[in-house]
Amino acid sequence: MLDVRLIREQPDAVRRGLATKGGADLIPELLELDADRRRLVRESENLKALRNKASEAIGQAKRRGEDAGAEQARMREVGERIKTLDIELKSVDERLEALALQLPNLPHPSVPEGKSEDDNVEVRRWSEPRTFGFPPKPHEEVGAALGLDVERAARIAKARFAVLWGGMARLERALAQLMLDLHTREHGYTEVWVPHLVNGETMLKTGQLPKFEEHLFKTVEADEGRPLYLIPTAEVALTALHAGEVLPEVSLPRRYTAFTPCYRREAGTYGKDMKGIYRQHQFDKVELVKLATPAQAYAELESMVANAEAVLQRLQIPYRVVERCIGDLGFSAAKGYDIEVWLPGQGRYREISSCSNYDAFGGRRAEIRFRPDGGGRPEYCATLNGSGLAVGRTVMAVIENYQEADGSVTIPQALRPYMDGLMRLTPR
RNA sequence: GGAGAGGUGGCCGAGUCGGCCGAAGGCAGCCGCCUGCUAAGCGGUUACAGGGUUAAAAGCUCUGUCCCGGGUUCGAAUCCCGGCCUCUCCGCCA
Numbered sequence: 001m002l003d004v005r006l007i008r009e010q011p012d013a014v015r016r017g018l019a020t021k022g023g024a025d026l027i028p029e030l031l032e033l034d035a036d037r038r039r040l041v042r043e044s045e046n047l048k049a050l051r052n053k054a055s056e057a058i059g060q061a062k063r064r065g066e067d068a069g070a071e072q073a074r075m076r077e078v079g080e081r082i083k084t085l086d087i088e089l090k091s092v093d094e095r096l097e098a099l100a101l102q103l104p105n106l107p108h109p110s111v112p113e114g115k116s117e118d119d120n121v122e123v124r125r126w127s128e129p130r131t132f133g134f135p136p137k138p139h140e141e142v143g144a145a146l147g148l149d150v151e152r153a154a155r156i157a158k159a160r161f162a163v164l165w166g167g168m169a170r171l172e173r174a175l176a177q178l179m180l181d182l183h184t185r186e187h188g189y190t191e192v193w194v195p196h197l198v199n200g201e202t203m204l205k206t207g208q209l210p211k212f213e214e215h216l217f218k219t220v221e222a223d224e225g226r227p228l229y230l231i232p233t234a235e236v237a238l239t240a241l242h243a244g245e246v247l248p249e250v251s252l253p254r255r256y257t258a259f260t261p262c263y264r265r266e267a268g269t270y271g272k273d274m275k276g277i278y279r280q281h282q283f284d285k286v287e288l289v290k291l292a293t294p295a296q297a298y299a300e301l302e303s304m305v306a307n308a309e310a311v312l313q314r315l316q317i318p319y320r321v322v323e324r325c326i327g328d329l330g331f332s333a334a335k336g337y338d339i340e341v342w343l344p345g346q347g348r349y350r351e352i353s354s355c356s357n358y359d360a361f362g363g364r365r366a367e368i369r370f371r372p373d374g375g376g377r378p379e380y381c382a383t384l385n386g387s388g389l390a391v392g393r394t395v396m397a398v399i400e401n402y403q404e405a406d407g408s409v410t411i412p413q414a415l416r417p418y419m420d421g422l423m424r425l426t427p428r
Numbered sequence: 429g430g431a432g433a434g435g436u437g438g439c440c441g442a443g444u445c446g447g448c449c450g451a452a453g454g455c456a457g458c459c460g461c462c463u464g465c466u467a468a469g470c471g472g473u474u475a476c477a478g479g480g481u482u483a484a485a486a487g488c489u490c491u492g493u494c495c496c497g498g499g500u501u502c503g504a505a506u507c508c509c510g511g512c513c514u515c516u517c518c519g520c521c522a
Contacts, residue, residue: 041479045491052491055503059447068502075502226512246476375458378476 001365002103004096008034017106020113020326026099033096040092044085051078101210105361107326108298108335114325120338121325126309127318129342134405138345139396140276142403143168145427148277159274160266160281167425168395171411172284174418175394176259179286179311183388187307189257189288194237196260197228205243205366206236207332214267217281230263234287235385242291243366247381249373253292253300257388260285277392278350284391290384291368294360297382298335301357305337308353308388314414315394317401318342320349334359341393345400352393355386399425 007014011027018024054075058068112121140148147165154161164172183189197219203209208216208229217230231237238256247254262285273279288307292300305321312319319341329336336356340349362383363369369378402410409425416422 038479041491045479048492049490051502056447058502062447072502079502 001100001361002106003360003364004030004034004100007031007103014106018104020115021104021107021329021331023103026102030096030099030103033092033099037089037092037096040085040089044082044089047078047082047085051075051082054078098210101204101365104331105329105334105358107329107333108357108359111329111335112323112325115327117324117328119325120322120328123321123323123337125318125320126313127316129318129344130401132344136344136400136403138276139343139400142345142399142407142409143276143396145407146399146409146425147428150276158281160279162277162280162392166428167422170419170422171398171415171425172391172395174415175398176284176286176391177418178314178415179388179391180257180259182310182314183257183286183288183307187255187310189255189307192238192241192256192258194231194234194241194258194260196231196237196263198231198237198240199226199228202236202240202243203229206239207362207365208232208236211331215265217263217265231260232264233262233285233385233387234258234260235289238287238289239291239362239366239368239383239385242368242381245368246378247291247368247370249293249370252370252381253290253296256289258287258289259391260287277396280392283393286388286391288355288384288386288388291363291381292384293370293379294382297357297359297384300382300384301335301337301355304384304386304388305339305353305355308339308355308386311389311394312339312341312352312397315398315412316414317397317412319352324354330356332356332358332361332365334361339389341397343397343400344403350393352397353387353389356384358383358385 002014007027007030011031015024015027018027054071058071058075061068061071112119114120140150147168149163149165150159150161153163156163180191184191200209203216216232219228219230237260238258241256242254261282263282264280266279266281269279277283288304290300290304309319309321319339322338322340324330324333324336324338333356336354338351339353339355341352342348343350359382360380363380366383368381368383370381371378398412398415399409402412404410407427411419411422411424
């Protein structure tokens with residue numbers, strides 16, 4: 001969420017910032033509502049001050065045994081007027097917040113121009129794709145022989161689910177473990193275990209609601225309690241952990257990691273990436289989340305990307321890093337990078353991680369603040385998040401990059417300790 | 429699932445028949461004083477949000493906040509209703 005005060009004081013700068021991302025057209029109405037709100041607040045509060053004084057006088061009069069009926073009647077009317085104003089104020093506040101929630105974050109000045117992911121800018125590449133002595137197969141073909149089973153998954157659930165048998169299931173688990181160990185032992189993250197179902201308020205505070213409801217799986221409690229939502233990423237749970245809190249500045253940055261399944265409806269992607277497990281309703285991810293001061297946030301973004309890259313380096317799989325352009329930044333991000341892994345079966349780089357700095361936009365929405373070291377008023381934290389990595393897509397990358405002519409897959413060195421020294425997955 | 433108790437400031441804890449309660453007292457913190465050191469002692473101070481004033485900040489001032497949302501009342505921490513959460517006992521359970 002953007003600071004309404006910033007919009008009020010520098011509407012033109014905000015309008016320029018939102019030019020590509022959209023939402024600038026909402027500003028006039030927002031400014032009008034803001035002016036209405038302040039007018040109503042002033043009037044209501046003046047009347048409340050009057051009433052408070054009068055009520056005190058009535059109390060004193062009554063204690064002296066005097067009659068205060070006339071004054072009480074007068075205040076009854078004032079009370080009615082206040083009630084009317086407050087109802088109006090509440091309605092203005094609600095409309096104002098609904099509008100403010102629709103405004104995306106302002107891009108950082110360093111973010112490249114561009115409309116779609118095609119305009120993203122490659123920042124660096126790591127390692128060279130290996131040369132195969134045979135035509136490399138896509139992961140769904142390599143995987144089918146090794147225990148990747150989408151047919152039965154579709155039967156017991158629906159399309160876009162998978163069953164992993166034997167070594168493939170083991171590979172999934174081993175990768176998650178490798179990632180968690182790397183981030184907790186070498187990158188300073190604290191491992192957190194979180195609920196996979198969260199309430200609507202948490203979804204609102206982390207920017208999933210109201211805008212992205214169609215992407216979420218929603219549950220209904222049997223006793224008609226508030227609905228809970230399946231998390232689309234551990235980011236929502238991790239970021240919301242400190243919602244409403246004021247953290248000491250010395251405790252920043254905080255670095256959290258969690259291994260969870262992610263559940264996404266994938267509405268509007270029918271027919272897209274239907275083969276294999278690139279796009280699933282359920283997938284595992286090791287997520288990275290940081291809370292930082294706005295001053296630390298951009299350096300923390302760089303190190304977060306490096307932390308995610310380290311996973312692919314361990315696995316010896318080629319990738320490139322692209323900086324997302326304004327049009328591909330997403331709603332909440334001020335700046336962000338994607339890591340794209342090389343998939344020889346597809347002959348191209350595909351997204352395996354997305355790291356973003358939401359800066360104070362995220363902290364304001366979730367109400368996460370910090371108390372500056374020298375004292376003073378609390379300020380909003382910057383929130384950052386990134387995949388480190390999406391486990392299912394890493395499985396894809398491993399089996400495509402390490403496939404052999406006979407249909408087997410070599411287990412990367414770094415992964416063997418997590419698979420009892422197993423060197424190879426062979427067709428079943 | 430059944431029965432009961434409760435949610436007050438950074439923490440503990442008091443709030444009488446609704447007014448003088450943004451809230452006693454204690455602890456912790458900060459500033460100063462005092463004292464060979466330490467401990468003790470003395471004085472002051474310590475929430476958040478929003479509005480107004482200001483170029484802005486500080487300051488001043490007003491409003492709201494005693495879990496959340498409604499209601500009663502001239503006036504609610506205090507009374508009433510709903511929700512959320514916590515605890516105790518019984519039952520069930522990985």
